[in-house]
Amino acid sequence: MQETTDAPLVRLSGVQKWYGELHVLRDIDLSIARGEVVVVIGPSGAGKSTLCRAINRLETIDEGEISIDGQPLPQEGKALARLRADVGMVFQSFNLFAHKTVLENVTLGPTKVRKQSKADAQARAKELLDRVGVGHQAAKYPAQLSGGQQQRVAIARALAMEPKVMLFDEPTSALDPEMIKEVLDVMVDLAERGMTMVVVTHEMGFARTAANRVVFMADGAVVEEADPETFFTNPQSDRAKDFLGKILKH
């Protein structure tokens, strides 16, 4: 569904990827509008993470084109680094820089990539850390924080770059149940502030409350996409019905 009149912020067209014989991304066409929150769901091995990681070229693609804000993704090099600075990424395993404090984690990008002064970057970092509720942990090292706190720092680290779009690759899959909510709250807040987001997740609750659109993937292909209400109450494909039947039963 192409519901916007202005150009999409993220556009994938005819994207194909193989791992040897395995066809992990099958002819993906996807456009994401400014301010849109797209949740990608599907069984494991469906290619959700690969798709998410391909958007900032942490995974290369074999065919097709991906563009962000009208710019095609460059090959390796400075141009790619520049483009990545505009795309925030949150990983399943947090990936906070283990040898740097929470504050240094958040200020590294702004000072080294955006060339902000240390003072400016720290002031902004503290604001963001307060916003995600870990302001008082700024001097600690990642290993001293809980998983939920680490993931919120990771979100602050990505936000510090003032990204145009945020990618979330299963951000709550490595978390204890009680910590999932604190991370989802931050993400819902972000969605309400108008951030463009691509979220790979198994959190159907988040998909229902925050998503503008649900993209259902299976076997490397986009099988179905719809607004969350339609998708959850009236899935069209057998694959989606089967998947929802399995996860919503319990």
Next chain:
Amino acid sequence: MDVVVDNYQFIGIGFAATVLLFLISGIGALLLGTLLVAMRVGPIAVMRRAAATYVTLVRNTPLLLILVFFSLAAPKIGINFQFVKIVISTGWGDIRMTNAFAGATVGLILYTASFVCESLRSGVNAVPVGQAEAARAIGLPFGGVLSNVVLPQALRAALPPLASTLIALLKNTTVAASVLVLESAYALKQILDKTPGTVEKLWPIGVFILVFVILVELLSFASGRLERRWRVAR
């Protein structure tokens, strides 16, 4: 015992030269080794292959051959260090850092750098791939990923093998005696040559061993301290 007492200045100068040789080649090897590992794990295939070839060639060559090359063969093809003429005069005698010293230093740097490269590479492999991905995701270019995120963590992980490499370097400096660098092993040889009697010879040998044990212990102590300090940050 008298041999040691009579020659303490000579022995002292020898060990001063050993320590200088170690410090200069150690710093040089760490710098060159870091450059090599950057090439070795970098995105440019030609550089990767060049660094791998360098490591294979140099690491597999006996150190003595490398030092003899810089002492005897290199001058014949126009590589010499005649321009190096540093003599540090002390109360105990002169520490001569001239062409032999410089040639040996270059040889030790080239040789040890290959081991430094491999130690650091083991450290790089120990850094979870997600660390580099997160660094790339905030827009750092390859050099920034390496210098800000990967190498600092690799260094922590590579500390034990690096310490071993540096200890080996410290002991390898004695090979320089064979290309006429006036360092501790050279001093020992000189003293032994003019000392009559087997028992008397044991004293300078004992002192020589003792000083080396102390120097190596200093190195392992420093490495242990660093390891403990960095553990908190991991």
